[in-house]
Amino acid sequence: MRRFLSLFLAFLCLFSFLPLTLGSAEIPVDDAGYYQKFKGQNVSINVYNWGEYMSVNDPDVLDVKKEFEALTGIQVNYSTFASNEELYAKMKSGAADYDIIIPSDYMIARMIEEDMIEPLDFSLIPNTKYIDEDFLNMDYDPDNAYSVPYTWGVVGIVYNRTMVDENDPIDSWEILWDEKYLGQILMFDNSRDAFAIAMKKLGYSLNTTDEKEIREATEELKKQKPVVQAYVMDEIFDKMGGGEAVFAPYYAGDALTMMSENEDLAFSIPKEGTNRFVDAICIPKGAKNREAAHMFINFLQEPQIALANCEYIGYSTPNTGAFALLDDETRNNPVAYPPADVLAKTESFKNLPKAANKLMDECWTQIKSVGAQVNPWMMPALLLGCIALSAAITIYRRIRRGRDGMF
Amino acid sequence: MKSKMISLPYLIWMLVFTIVPLGLVVFFAFTTPEGQFTLDNLTNAGQYISVLLRSIWLALIATAICLLIAYPLSYILSRMHVNRQRTFIMLVMLPMWINFLLRTYAWMTLLENNGLINRFFGLFGLGPFNLINTEGAVVLGMVYNYLPFMILPLYSILTKIDNSLIEAAQDLGAPSRKVFAKVVIPMSMPGITTGITMVFVPAISTFIISRMLGGGSNLLIGDLIDLQFLGNAYNPNLGAAISLVLMVLILLFMSIVNQFDDERTEGMLL
Numbered sequence: 012m013r014r015f016l017s018l019f020l021a022f023l024c025l026f027s028f029l030p031l032t033l034g035s036a037e038i039p040v041d042d043a044g045y046y047q048k049f050k051g052q053n054v055s056i057n058v059y060n061w062g063e064y065m066s067v068n069d070p071d072v073l074d075v076k077k078e079f080e081a082l083t084g085i086q087v088n089y090s091t092f093a094s095n096e097e098l099y100a101k102m103k104s105g106a107a108d109y110d111i112i113i114p115s116d117y118m119i120a121r122m123i124e125e126d127m128i129e130p131l132d133f134s135l136i137p138n139t140k141y142i143d144e145d146f147l148n149m150d151y152d153p154d155n156a157y158s159v160p161y162t163w164g165v166v167g168i169v170y171n172r173t174m175v176d177e178n179d180p181i182d183s184w185e186i187l188w189d190e191k192y193l194g195q196i197l198m199f200d201n202s203r204d205a206f207a208i209a210m211k212k213l214g215y216s217l218n219t220t221d222e223k224e225i226r227e228a229t230e231e232l233k234k235q236k237p238v239v240q241a242y243v244m245d246e247i248f249d250k251m252g253g254g255e256a257v258f259a260p261y262y263a264g265d266a267l268t269m270m271s272e273n274e275d276l277a278f279s280i281p282k283e284g285t286n287r288f289v290d291a292i293c294i295p296k297g298a299k300n301r302e303a304a305h306m307f308i309n310f311l312q313e314p315q316i317a318l319a320n321c322e323y324i325g326y327s328t329p330n331t332g333a334f335a336l337l338d339d340e341t342r343n344n345p346v347a348y349p350p351a352d353v354l355a356k357t358e359s360f361k362n363l364p365k366a367a368n369k370l371m372d373e374c375w376t377q378i379k380s381v382g383a384q385v386n387p388w389m390m391p392a393l394l395l396g397c398i399a400l401s402a403a404i405t406i407y408r409r410i411r412r413g414r415d416g417m418f
Numbered sequence: 419m420k421s422k423m424i425s426l427p428y429l430i431w432m433l434v435f436t437i438v439p440l441g442l443v444v445f446f447a448f449t450t451p452e453g454q455f456t457l458d459n460l461t462n463a464g465q466y467i468s469v470l471l472r473s474i475w476l477a478l479i480a481t482a483i484c485l486l487i488a489y490p491l492s493y494i495l496s497r498m499h500v501n502r503q504r505t506f507i508m509l510v511m512l513p514m515w516i517n518f519l520l521r522t523y524a525w526m527t528l529l530e531n532n533g534l535i536n537r538f539f540g541l542f543g544l545g546p547f548n549l550i551n552t553e554g555a556v557v558l559g560m561v562y563n564y565l566p567f568m569i570l571p572l573y574s575i576l577t578k579i580d581n582s583l584i585e586a587a588q589d590l591g592a593p594s595r596k597v598f599a600k601v602v603i604p605m606s607m608p609g610i611t612t613g614i615t616m617v618f619v620p621a622i623s624t625f626i627i628s629r630m631l632g633g634g635s636n637l638l639i640g641d642l643i644d645l646q647f648l649g650n651a652y653n654p655n656l657g658a659a660i661s662l663v664l665m666v667l668i669l670l671f672m673s674i675v676n677q678f679d680d681e682r683t684e685g686m687l688l
Contacts, residue, residue, distance in 0.1 A: 096652065
């Protein structure tokens, strides 16, 4: 990571000299004329992205937002979300006004299904030519009409080499159920990722909608709960970095970040197969400045810009232009760019039907709350009882106060 | 008439941001996503009763601990010299200058198996103790975060108690325990009830404390509501139903607590 940074600084220094000679073009783009259309028109776009998911607001790296603004004159209002579900809830509430969103695969599928995103006009995104063909026509967007891939990666097991038994091969999800590591295993704190692991362990598809298979996975996860130390998401960085746990399933890009901070950590992709996730750029329905948004998407696919983002985020890039610019070490890193035989066993999330989603969430709450079965009418009864008791007390007080007043 | 005009901005504020949203919560709690009336949300909420009971239980414990710690402290504070009072109240407020989330995060690093506390015990060959990811850690987080909300109302009511009243009771021959039970406690009742409400209500609905310190496996009612809105299934109707149950519970709790707040002392409340 540090090496990238210094490389970057070198780039930055280089580019900071260029303006003196070349005018405003700081980043080499394919077709500078294309970006001139909105110059001086006071156009702005609202970009909604994951936190820490674009090379912006950091003085040490190339600022993608500023570069775009300088190049096109379009103002970018950048804001961030923490999860796909948060993005979805916000879009669904109707209070959102975004021109660019970057959801993950299954969320894109759901949004396409619910008519929440706009088909793209690929004639306005000439840089699509840089996208690796592997990432076109993916399951979540089979006609490749709605999204342009931004980053990708696989889910695997991050583990601490110094804390595992040398004889244990770390090549299977089974290890996350191993009682030998009681209380030293971290687990995803979101239902979809957690279920995906249980499904893969059982040998099912991670997009299964079969109730029996979901229930079976639920049982697996319940069985796993006693050995799990905690259900966490971003806290994993802290806990794995500090040697608090031995195993944690997580995303490859983040694993690389963790490994650069703690030398003892390693990453393994289980043999049962895993999830390959893709985050892609979309334009939501009702976007105000669609053409400017297309321009931004195109800009993000400029090899130099995609490279800057890829190095800042640490996730893998689907952009062949950026990939070619990467150094050999990164390009051959099996964590970031796993070999073809590993990738062949991966699967991407699709959107599940409502019923399956609901069942999964219910089971998830069950797993996490380990509650005994109770009468479903208990809650309404409790509610009514509370109201009645509260009213009775108020009335009692009134009466007493009235009586006091008489004297 | 004039005083009504002055309260108008707040009334509008309350209408738009309190009454209307409350109405919406009730509406969502009793409707399907398509907008038809249903009781299903409430009956579905019923399966989470164990989570609800745990939340009530943990919040009650946290409130009791807060009261036990805060009352003697506030009493001692209120009898101090004014200048020293100011310093100590500053110290009570000091943690609140730091962001709530950050403070809870700090507890995480303290309580972990490789955390500072366990490392300290390790010096003496003890432990490591399993501190984090337990219900105890959740209660600790609640007590730590909400203690100032208990101390401040108690302190402000206790400073208002006239020392001559206590002296009068002593003059009349009451032993100090009786003075405390018959004079100090009844007169500080409004402070106690305010303090209890201000600790219990946020404690029962918290979700971040249980997520960070409870390891995600000590699910509380707040987490459950969060899960309905930001979870995979996105079920705002169920979320609204659970919120409604929680609201009614708090309402009930407050009316019970207010019961202890004798009307003779009313108006002394903050």
